[in-house]
Amino acid sequence: MSNFLVRAAAVVATLALAIPSAQAQGLPDLAGREIVAVTENAYVPLNFADPKTGEGIGLEYDLFNEIAKRLNAKVKWELSSWDVMIQSVRDGQFEVGMDGITINDERKAQVDFSDSYLTSQQLMLVRADETRFTDAPSFAADANLLVGAQAGTTNFYVAVYDVLDGDEANPRIKLFDTFGASVQALMAGDIDTVLMDQTSADGYIGANPGAFKVVGTPLGTEDFGFILTPGSDLTAPINAALAAIKADGTLDALKTKWFYDYNAAQ
Numbered sequence: 001m002s003n004f005l006v007r008a009a010a011v012v013a014t015l016a017l018a019i020p021s022a023q024a025q026g027l028p029d030l031a032g033r034e035i036v037a038v039t040e041n042a043y044v045p046l047n048f049a050d051p052k053t054g055e056g057i058g059l060e061y062d063l064f065n066e067i068a069k070r071l072n073a074k075v076k077w078e079l080s081s082w083d084v085m086i087q088s089v090r091d092g093q094f095e096v097g098m099d100g101i102t103i104n105d106e107r108k109a110q111v112d113f114s115d116s117y118l119t120s121q122q123l124m125l126v127r128a129d130e131t132r133f134t135d136a137p138s139f140a141a142d143a144n145l146l147v148g149a150q151a152g153t154t155n156f157y158v159a160v161y162d163v164l165d166g167d168e169a170n171p172r173i174k175l176f177d178t179f180g181a182s183v184q185a186l187m188a189g190d191i192d193t194v195l196m197d198q199t200s201a202d203g204y205i206g207a208n209p210g211a212f213k214v215v216g217t218p219l220g221t222e223d224f225g226f227i228l229t230p231g232s233d234l235t236a237p238i239n240a241a242l243a244a245i246k247a248d249g250t251l252d253a254l255k256t257k258w259f260y261d262y263n264a265a266q
Contacts, residue, residue, distance in 0.1 A: 025244055028237040030073040035234065037064055038078045038085060038094035042178035045203030045258040046100050059199075059258040060098045063117060064226070066250060067241040081177065082150055085227075086110055092229045096238070100197065102154045102222040114226040115239045117251065120197030121218035122158045125204060127186065128213050135216030136163045139193060148174050148182035148191040154222055155179075155195040162219045163195070187211060197222065202259045 039047040047058040068075045080088055082099055089097040090110050103113050133139040140163055149156040164170050174191050176182040182194045183204060205212050228235050245251050
């Protein structure tokens, strides 16, 4: 067994022994309720398909499964593309959604948010051998350089307004259906950078040793939250469980597992 699997198993075993029932923790007891949760499976290391098994894995899977366990609930996992996820949760097709979703006022007008479970910054991921630019200004100054993004994401808007010229139709922005596809295009040399939060950058660098690096300084700060159907009765229980998970160190352990220990080659 690899060191990663040994360490991960030890973390899980320790937590299982240490965590009392929902009632013992003073948390709401959902009495075995099934929660329909949705993600995209394309955002390393938050949610993605295990390259060996195809199973959905990542920090968001582990974190929300842990929340459900502490609330005495079950999770039914579903998949959705990013472009319809917020609307689908708003309309009640799914109860909870997650995909590294930034908490902002525009989205708060459409869905409810949990408390933040992750604070991150936007960085420029590039190939490890990149020497043509070292930050956002030097990237913007070279008209031949391309950035990859998904339409409607925080990464897209940061590329438009903080890196380039504010034109959302700028041909230097190449759009992809999934976040993972943009990273594959970067690796193949079809584009020159992908903007992503610190945690995802750490995940891709760790999962692909020697392939990527980060250049420049952070371009902004964002908080990630779970989205819920407006008026959901799950918001308060999820926030209560999330607070307990933060307080007892479980969230820190999951960050270590997925941002530093995980390697797809193991």
